[in-house]
Amino acid sequence: MFLTFTVLGLVLGAVYAIAASGLVLTYNTSGIFNFAHGAQAMIGAFTFYQLQVVWGVPTLLAVAIVLGILGPLMGYLLHRFIMGGLRDTAEVTKIVVTVAILLGFVSLSHWVWSPQDARMVRMFFGADSYVSIGGVVIRYHEIICLVAAAGIAIGLRLLFTKSRMGVVMRGAVDDPDLLRLNGHDPERVAAIAWAMGSTLAVLAGILITPVGGGALEANALTLLVIDAFAAALFGRLRSIPRTFVGAVVLGMASTYLVAYAPSNWTWVTNLRDALPMILLFVVLLVLPQDRLRGAAVRTRERYEVPTVRRAAIWGVVLVVATVAFRQLIDDSSVGTLILGLTFAIIALSLTLLTGYAGELNLAPISFGAIATLVAFHTGITGQGLDARMSLTGLVLGVLAAAITGALVALPALRLRGLYLALATLAFGGIVSSMVLRETQPRSWFGHEFALFPQGTIIVWPLKVGPLDLGDQDVFLYTTATIFAVLGVGVIALRNSGYGRRLAAMKDSPAAAVMLGQRLVRLKLSVFMISTAIAGLGGILMSMALSSVTSDHFVYTLSLSLVMLTVVGGIGYVSGALFGGLIAGAGFSLIVGTFNELGSAHPEHASTFSIISHLILVAVALVGVGVAHNPSGNMSSIFAGHRFLAGAPEVRYAAIGVTVVLYGLAYAGVIGTWTFGILVAVLWMALPALGLWLRAERLLPPEALAARRGVPLELVGVDVPYPDGFGGQLDRTLGLPARARRATPTIPAQAQAPSEEGESHVRV
Amino acid sequence: MTLTQPHDAVRPRRSEEPVLELVGVRAAYGAIEVLKGVDLSVPAGTVCALLGPNGGGKTTTMRVASGLMPTTAGEVRYSGRNVTGITAGEAARLGVCSIPEGRGVFANLTVRENLWVATGTGTSLAEIEEAAYTRFPKLGERRHQLAGSMSGGEQQMLALSRALGTDPAVLLLDELSMGLAPMIVSSMYDIVGALAAEGISILVAEQFARVVLPIADTAALMLGGRIVQVGDPAEIEDELSTTYLGG
Numbered sequence A: 001m002f003l004t005f006t007v008l009g010l011v012l013g014a015v016y017a018i019a020a021s022g023l024v025l026t027y028n029t030s031g032i033f034n035f036a037h038g039a040q041a042m043i044g045a046f047t048f049y050q051l052q053v054v055w056g057v058p059t060l061l062a063v064a065i066v067l068g069i070l071g072p073l074m075g076y077l078l079h080r081f082i083m084g085g086l087r088d089t090a091e092v093t094k095i096v097v098t099v100a101i102l103l104g105f106v107s108l109s110h111w112v113w114s115p116q117d118a119r120m121v122r123m124f125f126g127a128d129s130y131v132s133i134g135g136v137v138i139r140y141h142e143i144i145c146l147v148a149a150a151g152i153a154i155g156l157r158l159l160f161t162k163s164r165m166g167v168v169m170r171g172a173v174d175d176p177d178l179l180r181l182n183g184h185d186p187e188r189v190a191a192i193a194w195a196m197g198s199t200l201a202v203l204a205g206i207l208i209t210p211v212g213g214g215a216l217e218a219n220a221l222t223l224l225v226i227d228a229f230a231a232a233l234f235g236r237l238r239s240i241p242r243t244f245v246g247a248v249v250l251g252m253a254s255t256y257l258v259a260y261a262p263s264n265w266t267w268v269t270n271l272r273d274a275l276p277m278i279l280l281f282v283v284l285l286v287l288p289q290d291r292l293r294g295a296a297v298r299t300r301e302r303y304e305v306p307t308v309r310r311a312a313i314w315g316v317v318l319v320v321a322t323v324a325f326r327q328l329i330d331d332s333s334v335g336t337l338i339l340g341l342t343f344a345i346i347a348l349s350l351t352l353l354t355g356y357a358g359e360l361n362l363a364p365i366s367f368g369a370i371a372t373l374v375a376f377h378t379g380i381t382g383q384g385l386d387a388r389m390s391l392t393g394l395v396l397g398v399l400a401a402a403i404t405g406a407l408v409a410l411p412a413l414r415l416r417g418l419y420l421a422l423a424t425l426a427f428g429g430i431v432s433s434m435v436l437r438e439t440q441p442r443s444w445f446g447h448e449f450a451l452f453p454q455g456t457i458i459v460w461p462l463k464v465g466p467l468d469l470g471d472q473d474v475f476l477y478t479t480a481t482i483f484a485v486l487g488v489g490v491i492a493l494r495n496s497g498y499g500r501r502l503a504a505m506k507d508s509p510a511a512a513v514m515l516g517q518r519l520v521r522l523k524l525s526v527f528m529i530s531t532a533i534a535g536l537g538g539i540l541m542s543m544a545l546s547s548v549t550s551d552h553f554v555y556t557l558s559l560s561l562v563m564l565t566v567v568g569g570i571g572y573v574s575g576a577l578f579g580g581l582i583a584g585a586g587f588s589l590i591v592g593t594f595n596e597l598g599s600a601h602p603e604h605a606s607t608f609s610i611i612s613h614l615i616l617v618a619v620a621l622v623g624v625g626v627a628h629n630p631s632g633n634m635s636s637i638f639a640g641h642r643f644l645a646g647a648p649e650v651r652y653a654a655i656g657v658t659v660v661l662y663g664l665a666y667a668g669v670i671g672t673w674t675f676g677i678l679v680a681v682l683w684m685a686l687p688a689l690g691l692w693l694r695a696e697r698l699l700p701p702e703a704l705a706a707r708r709g710v711p712l713e714l715v716g717v718d719v720p721y722p723d724g725f726g727g728q729l730d731r732t733l734g735l736p737a738r739a740r741r742a743t744p745t746i747p748a749q750a751q752a753p754s755e756e757g758e759s760h761v762r763v
Numbered sequence B: 001m002t003l004t005q006p007h008d009a010v011r012p013r014r015s016e017e018p019v020l021e022l023v024g025v026r027a028a029y030g031a032i033e034v035l036k037g038v039d040l041s042v043p044a045g046t047v048c049a050l051l052g053p054n055g056g057g058k059t060t061t062m063r064v065a066s067g068l069m070p071t072t073a074g075e076v077r078y079s080g081r082n083v084t085g086i087t088a089g090e091a092a093r094l095g096v097c098s099i100p101e102g103r104g105v106f107a108n109l110t111v112r113e114n115l116w117v118a119t120g121t122g123t124s125l126a127e128i129e130e131a132a133y134t135r136f137p138k139l140g141e142r143r144h145q146l147a148g149s150m151s152g153g154e155q156q157m158l159a160l161s162r163a164l165g166t167d168p169a170v171l172l173l174d175e176l177s178m179g180l181a182p183m184i185v186s187s188m189y190d191i192v193g194a195l196a197a198e199g200i201s202i203l204v205a206e207q208f209a210r211v212v213l214p215i216a217d218t219a220a221l222m223l224g225g226r227i228v229q230v231g232d233p234a235e236i237e238d239e240l241s242t243t244y245l246g247g
Ligand SMILES: Nc1ncnc2c1ncn2[C@@H]1O[C@H](COP(=O)(O)OP(=O)(O)OP(=O)(O)O)[C@@H](O)[C@H]1O
Pocket: B029, B032, B034, B052, B053, B054, B055, B056, B057, B058, B059, B060, B061, B175, B207
């Protein structure tokens, strides 16, 4: 028996090793930790299934197609169009781009291969072809896994130490410029590495499904990245041999666990699913501390911090706008809006943590789940429809989220941001595969109860004194107010000494230490504040949903939220609002609208369904946009509007138009959708409109001259001498600046580089 | 384009053509213009010292000359041929060897692997190892040590080995002396002198001029993104130390 389990463990370890080595390969050549690695394995496995099982392509040919064409091509395209553009971006941006690809791939597979249908993949040569050695049955498929892993181990070792290409690959991540000076092309090297890494992912994908039972399942394969990561951690994401050791340890541990755990431990299967994640925490604990990088990191992200006064004004605007908008929508849509705002509160936790402190939490909603469970067990009072959540429950839930945050973060805090990001993702996995599966009563500290009874809980709305969130409108306004207050609070925090310490830590950890900061304490405190906010948002989200199942806390939801917040601009409170509204309300609105359109016009139903799927898959392409504009949408919008400062009348006019449109919508002349779209377009296009109408007040003289086709030398000769021109001329000629009237006319873009405050240490 | 010719294409066909020439070169980091019209030429077989205080644009000039950084205006010429827009990889294969500021080595590769990477311009590993270990026996002893774990001086030796082993036509050296003891600096420059004697044209950027004076044929003073003076190294050094570095 023991030997049989050992062999099974070895085989599982071999597949983990193949997956992990691909991860290590791409990480070490491009510096990008590929969260989509498991998703690539998943796409490979499903394509293989399609070819072999559905279309009946001969097995060998199918293998050749997925390994020879699909794998390398997928890797090459990813590098060519997305990853290659990520140089000089913050780690957060890199992570989020691969997360976007992960989400896009999952949507793609759900679209092509409906998750409702069961699919079985057989072993190579079938399960009956085996050899028997000393009573131990080893199937051919398992032999293939072992041989492939061994071959890859040896091959990669040879590549990295005995070939120049391999050595150059290892150099690529340190200093691409130095590689160029040595006559190499780092882009080509990285493209090759991505093609190889992707092929290894695909290979792992087609090997692992039959080993794990044969059922092809998109989510499980996608999360293979966590297993691979846990294995790669043994080699500190660098050493291939140690990664293999880690993979084997992982494979053995999970096999023995199932084999030898007492049968009355009903939670063992759940534990097995969560094992890689638990192991990950253990390895994080024993991993030695990273050396701090000395130099400040210069990245392309730029965020400005508004003053508290400004933020407070915007907070009031938000609440007023929410109240006004409520009058336009019907009662059934209010719930969606509330949900969007609760997501925005969860996203706010990311603004603080990621935008200000540079750390990442990939499972904010899982902290919301913990908070929800604690609030549910401690805070529900009353019976039947009068049942309500008490303030005590809310507070305890938020506290629980903060404490859980501390526990999750502690092992990873000594390490770089990437490790914390992965620890949080693993935590999300543990919540999903252990905590939320505790649907049956069990004895906890002497009390008999289920953590997540029947897999569905009813979270009643909060009631504090006269404030009763049982009323939809009250709930909506309260949520908007909470977001506004927390948003202002977060900005006030950023403007305080504490916030400046966070910024210093983000820009240059080494310098921050030198200046006497306690990094671990700082990181821990900000992580706890952040998870507390996420917990609050999570409880509100659960109240908005009312009936909550484990599907509401699934990891992809957290990932979407993180991604959309980065798209909006993770350094901004408004970015959080954007991300939350789209993640919480936008997607369901889009999909819902297309479904309705589909049922209203049955003849076009398939077109509408394709469009709504395409939108979800297109999420993968978000990465392309983020690579171009890593500071997020809000940053560009703000830049555009700051540029309008020279002509305030443009904005007053826009406010007027908005009010008129609102009046029209209120009177029912135009629909709510039309109103929303018109207002959005108006404000987005305002900088361009302003430029068109008010060019002479907004542009510096030489740009104006260029627009009119007058060469700089002839300004003052052919066209009148505009004011501020003297200073402009001085600058062009490189003369020392004179004290001149501040001209608010330089477009914000041109100012950006001088605002390198973000990359310097400010204390 | 014929940029991928054998690497001695840069070698001067007629000795009056400067091996490396920048004409009215402008370059910018984002919106900040750093080079504002640089004119500089390195005649064949000479050593030209590029001097100037911090932030003058020396490193940027080197990056432009080696193809790492694009120009916004002006021309870069190798041996009289306009190569503006050349990539660093192509330039390296044409025989332009550039040792960047800081340590021009891969910290996570061993000494030998660093030399291996340096064969990207067409030399064989055996040749370059031979050249490096003969000149710096210490590197030979440490060939399997990680470059990042060696002393600054040893790392600079390793970086310089690339110039020794690959037989370049032009050598661009940026602040070879940075962070090194005076003894080591002068021995480094002895080697640079020997390379110059072999006929390699050299452009060397230094903030402190004294160390390069013995080997420099001409010197150029760089200030605020422009070459403000070209001439005899000793004169320029005087000018530099009295006016800009305060003695
Ligand atoms: N990556 C960059 N982004 C923006 N500005 C830069 C960058 N690198 C250099 N600069 C600016 O360009 C100017 C010239 O820098 P450069 O490094 O070329 O000077 P240098 O003469 O080599 O100085 P040093 O003697 O200190 O090495 C400086 O003002 C510097 O701030």
